[in-house]
Amino acid sequence: MTMVHEKTVLKNFIGGRWVDAEAAGTAPVYNPATGEVIAETPLSTAADVARAVEAAKAAYERWRKVPVIKRARLLYAYLERLRREREALARMITTEHGKSLADALAEVDRGIESVEHATAAPTLMMGDALAEVAEGLEQTTYRYPLGVVASITPFNFPAMIPLWVIPWAVVTGNALILKPSEQTPMTTLRLVELLHEVGLPDGVVNVVNGAKEAVDALLAHPDIVAVNFTGSQKTAAYVYETAARYGKRVQAFSGAKNHAVVLEDAVLAPTIDGILRAAFGNGGQRCMATSVVVAVEGIADDLVERLADGARKLKVGSGFEEGVELTPLIREEHRRRVLSYIEEGEKQARLVVDGREAMSRFPRGFYLGATVFDRVTPEMRLWQEEIFGPVLSVVRVRDLDEAIAVTNRSRYANGAILYTQSGKAARRFREEIDAGMVGINVNIPLPVAFFPFGGHKDSFYGVIGENGKDIVQFFTRKKTVSSRWF
Structure with missing residues (x-):
């Protein structure tokens, strides 16, 4: 598979295939160290988003029935593949983002840490039960996937933040539509390509490149039930308000000072x-x-x-x-x-x-x-x-x-x-x-993967944070069953 045309126009990844976007326009991807254009990102339309949603819906009906232990085993294979590709991914990050190779390697490692934690999903998705809440009455809580979910990721961590989302959306049984930053999409596309190379079924993870039109289409589409976002404060507030107005579950990670x-x-x-x-x-x-x-x-x-x-x-x-x-x-x-x-x-x-x-x-x-x-x-x-x-x-x-x-x-x-x-x-x-x-006395108090990430006030819009137990809660819904047998 290849993600790039001869003219270096990137493709979308929908239903397990690289496909041309219907977009007429593109946005340049620069090497910030040289100012050179190294690729073009298609500015996908609502039609591109709709195509991805249809692929995700079809895949979800099959994927949600796969036992969570089997979904976790696929992540083990992904984990090993990421470790082998660690340096190549870091070099791609440095090329399209500009950060130092040392920082890029650290970023990949923090993403790998999230995949490692997601392999524990069979335990983390377990519910609760009590045999006798009343005479002859038992109650049990179960966790289920949400359905088709979306994630809109930022330019500054094109590997780490997608890897905070992809493994959790997948291992909890959802189908994901990912919209990477139009400024640094290449690393994210490679992450999705690697996941399919280790056996992820077609349509479980789809990538739609683009900017505001693609974001608006994701927020408004009735079959997308949850949205994860990381970016600027102004856009985070817009995403949170718009997605909530359409009745979606939202977590929008925002600015900082x-x-x-x-x-x-x-x-x-x-x-x-x-x-x-x-x-x-x-x-x-x-x-x-x-x-x-x-x-x-x-x-x-x-x-x-x-x-x-x-x-x-x-x-x-x-x-x-x-x-x-x-x-x-x-x-x-x-x-x-x-x-x-x-x-x-x-x-x-x-x-x-x-x-x-x-x-x-x-x-x-x-x-x-x-x-x-x-x-x-x-x-x-x-x-x-x-x-x-x-x-x-x-x-x-x-x-x-x-x-x-x-x-x-x-x-x-x-x-x-x-x-x-x-x-x-x-x-x-x-x-x-x-x-x-x-x-x-800790310079960057970024929690490790099994502790939650998130701020207060205008730094976060939502209720449930990212990583740790929080991310399992965000990507699942609970049912409590009361049972009595005569």
Whole structure:
């Protein structure tokens, strides 16, 4: 099988076959390190979505009756195939996304971790029973698949986030329609191809490439019963509201403005290193990136000086270069958006490190160096909005009380980190901070596959999170049966 035409126009994958989209238009897929177009993504129409839904409906009727242990065995084969393809997948990620090869390998590993966990589905899908809830009356709860479900995945993790969804949708007995980001679709297409090469029945997983028209068609189609989404806050709110209006089950993972609070007793060397990695890794293009440092005044001057020194020393370059720490942004349009924040910010806060200086060294590609602002306040857009780029803001506070208050003012509540050696402060932070994922001296508090992922406030729209037991709950529905025999 091949996913690409001679003209490098990608195909959809429907009913076990690569098929041309009915779309007239395409969107370019770039190599962000060079600015070159490496493929074209078809902008599929509602007709393409309808074709995928019909294939999924037919496959679901057969797949839902396959015993869960047999579905899990297929994932074991997929797991081994992913391990063999690990480096090839990572190189594909680096090519179409731009992140470093080390980050890409870590991404593939986190996806593999999810597949490993999904092989435990026979246990995780077990229900509950009680023999005597009343005289002669027993009650039992069973889990069943939902039907045809959809997932809309983002550009920044073209392997990990699809692998957080695909194995769970499949192993719980559903049929899936996947809409990858039009900016980084190639890795996701390869993941689906590999799954079929190890024996997944045709139509159980389908891929429809595209942008807004394809998304709208997925949200409105009456035979799609649940939608999983990861992306920007504005789009997440739209997906949640629209899909819910059509009566679908929805989980929409959204934006972030993650704060890292640094107290005076923090061990600064690993703290500085951790903040720099969390702020500038992946070009700052991840929802778990540290974008705000909240520094207690007693150490703020030293902290800012050391952060600035570290930011200046970060190696900028292509993700394939050895030792590169800061890779390009995904598109020129996105770089211009990030630049607009820097231009506005330098009029309001103290610009300590100007990442625009790196652009002159890279005439090709979408590069931007690490940027650090000091004396940022919550009244500034720098603090208020998700920038999704290599821009770090420092806010100064008097103490932990003010640090918690400032952090909790954010409309976002995805992740929050505290650097301290005080167990008392850590306990208080854990209890009072409003964030779905909390780190104590942990730079990126991303849960492993068997713990749930998800934020609060405008960082998440829905009730049930992703990964862990939550994802089983999202992709199944329960029936409780009451039985009495005369």
